[in-house]
Amino acid sequence: MTFEELSVLWLKTRKNKVSFSQYKNLRCYINHLNRYIGEMDVESIKPMDIDALLDTLTDQNPNTGRPASRQTLVDVRSTANRIFEYGIDLELITRNPARGREVSRYAPRRYRRALTATEQGLIISTPHRARVGALVMMLAGLRRGELIPLTWDDIDLDALKISVTKSAEIGEKNKNQFEVKQGTKTSWGRVVDITLDLALELQKAKAVAVSKYVCSRVDGKMHSVVSWRRMWNSYHTALCKAPGAESTNIQEITAHYLRHTYATLLYLSGVDVLTAAKLLGHSNVKTTISIYTHLDDLTKSKSVDKLDSYLSSSLFRAPA
Template structure:
């Protein structure tokens, strides 16, 4: 039982000195202050309750940032470099509470950050943060506080009460339409090979950049995914294996991709998607190549007839003017999603699709297939409606 000793301070407040144990042979005390006896007794009782729960009262001044750094150190040895960098960015998003006392942190403190991110544009996209990003920020806060709980600093995770706004934008990840797929197959560019492989083999960007021609067997119609590239501060680093154990796989590719790859001049031992000098692409290098590719697609397939900025004319790709973007901004994620959608439309079973896509959890594939079921079954019913209307 803690022993309490009260005294009046010069500033008029009351003070209690509570014995909380020993450390390195020295007695440890915790001081509480109040303006009335009743308030003091209440604070002492709260202190006793924490002691009885086994909480470490010597850590009550630890900040959220302090435990965040400890959490990141643990994650650095547990997750991939890419995932660690993502965690670091989400921790940076929580910077407004880094100096907050973690034991006094409230759900509203984290909620304010979530609401600000939902309303204010991010530096990267110029748009408010997507719903999934907001969830990731909250989850990082929750995991940091959970680490402090496991170390007896506090006993309640306030981040669990934080809500994600229903109005938050959902990140856009969709499959390409048949017309958009034809843009990929019909437009030569240095990035076309990357786009074709992501669309017809479902490789992730990191898997694509590490791919060599030795990994491709055109006679067997296969691509072996055995390594991937992680970007560390924008620089590429090859690692054996994929994003997860399931990511190491053999992908069976369609004849359309095989025929395309047969016509690509290459070194038998070289990278499939290298820089112009044949080396691994950096993050900036890939981004610039992709931006150039989208620019070509935009000029070729954009509807310029009604574009007032260019006088209804299609501009030259080299014209020194800011060109409006008239087509969807296709991403590598969209191409991979297209691959999974094509498997669904071809009738590939969900287990095979999971293996071909390299998903670690079949729930991921199931979620995509379920969404596609809802989308295409609705289209089938619409066809019935159209037929009935045509005969009535």
Template sequence: MAKKKNTVRADGRIAVQVYLGEFDGKRKYKTVYGKNQKEAEAKAQELKSSMYRGIDITADRDTFEFWMEAWCALKSTEVTHGRMESYKRSLKKYEPLYSLPITRLKTADFQQIILTLAKENPNTGEPSAKSSLKQIRSVGLQVCQLAIDNRVMDYNPVGPVKIPRVPQGNIRRALTQEEQQWIIDTPHRAQTAAMIMMFAGLRRGELLALTWSDISFKDATIDINKTVEFINGQPVLKNTAKSKNSIRTINIPDILVDFLHEKKKICTDSVIVCPSAKGQLMSEISWRRLWDSYLTDLNIKYGNFRNQISGQPKSKFQPQGVPCVIPRFTAHWLRHTYATMLYFAEVDVLTAKEQLGHSDVQTTLNIYTHLDGKHKRKSMDKLNSYLAGGTNNNSPIAKI
């Protein structure tokens, strides 16, 4: 492969032109530079090696942002609007890398961003959640993989990036039996939503799209066939669920059948099971206000205010406000509560997967494995407590 004569630039660098081939009948060259002849020739050899491996060296100036936008265009055809917005927020964390050529990015560039976010999320001032860091790493990995698939480079710099340990914050958990009873015993406009999510495991979008015709009181089932997605805060009804596996018919327990049967008798003004105050699909802000109101009522009714200077609140409208002393549980907590119920009811993993609408059984297995480990630890704690009583003469172990 021939190359043009090397030249010396005014700044003293050596320029070496490498022949790329003919394009549109014209010979094309690419220039590489080095501080000396040896460095320039090494870069030229590296360029030739990339060509031999099939790398498109004409795309070496394509930025990370260029391939990020290409990835977003492709991914947006596969996922919901809400999921895509979540991905874009994660990609925003790579903003310092946007203008850099993707071929020049190193593992250290991506690792530094992850480490920085692990220490502090600039939006909250707190360490980023591990799940958030995993998603940020994942989208970066996929953007670089798209560039690899298009032969722009042959190595993914995000692959070796590690997720550091982060302090555990407000971890999603199942509600305790006492907290579950709060929901059962406390009437509120949001109670229907809470009961369905806790005893049927619906996602928020599935819940808000639910109509009375989707519920069979005779068969004790709920048909999940659509979802609501918030776009710019407004509800958009999608005549399909989150994924193919999300379209399902689930069995519901008697406690939920009886509750919904009584609720239907008094809810005759809307076909929607959990509508807005006007009987329509709820907007994002309507949902947030409803849920905040619900938590406020539960907080006042069941919260322990003995350690609060203000004491037991007389009203949720008191001027100084009411401190929240109960867990601020979300729709995700209630869905996790349902998954936990399935585990302790010894429902097999495949049935649980179908009930929860998981896209793959591994997601369900991860939940079951976590719960299994947690349950075994509690069982061992009981054994330790039992054995600790061995010094007591009345203890069975003392008689051995």
């Protein structure tokens, strides 16, 4: 049996166990693997073959023409590892050549950032029909797919809670329509406690809402892929033209950056990592730990910068 044939069998076992977006990602990782080892007999594949394909992806991802990110390499390796373990379970092979293979520490990491204080202020103050949705993502950490199907019935303003129980994913047949599925990207759902300030903003928005959706199309229906993109482009333009934006260069703002801002606000507020993982809906606390560790590193770097500035201005340049 070739690796490609084994991967087809394994992928069928994941069809009803992961979300559609995760399933698409798995197919993408398998495509990378099949490009290099798909036609090889699974029994003949050696650890050096896995090293070679990871090194090739490290140099260049054929889909982008740029070096593959470290996370992509990890995901490709993990997918290969799971497929080979499946082959062992089927007694097709006796060893897993992907087990223990290293990913280059020099591979670029995916770029993610939290919004600056100025950008956060603009999200709060700039009028736009996307504003309430942006506030929910920035101050409650919802993903784009969790915000799109969110209805006012999911929000308990008295208890200061949002129930995140469904997610919208790009349709498999119609790429312009979102399909709503029960559960979120990583779990069956979660309840997010919200601040009083966010609750007051939601209360004002609900009083004038014409749709059951918290962030809807102009006609009140749930967003399509195109309508969301148009709204978000319009919103970004409004942010760039808003009073106070002239003095700063507003960078690209995405739904993921808003969610990362929420994680950063949790960190700066002193929320422990386990609580943050539950609020963010991370299935593995390691994801939250990696964010907190990254923020720890940034904080330390800024602290050293302050020390450097102090020493340069007061100690080393002080008169003898």
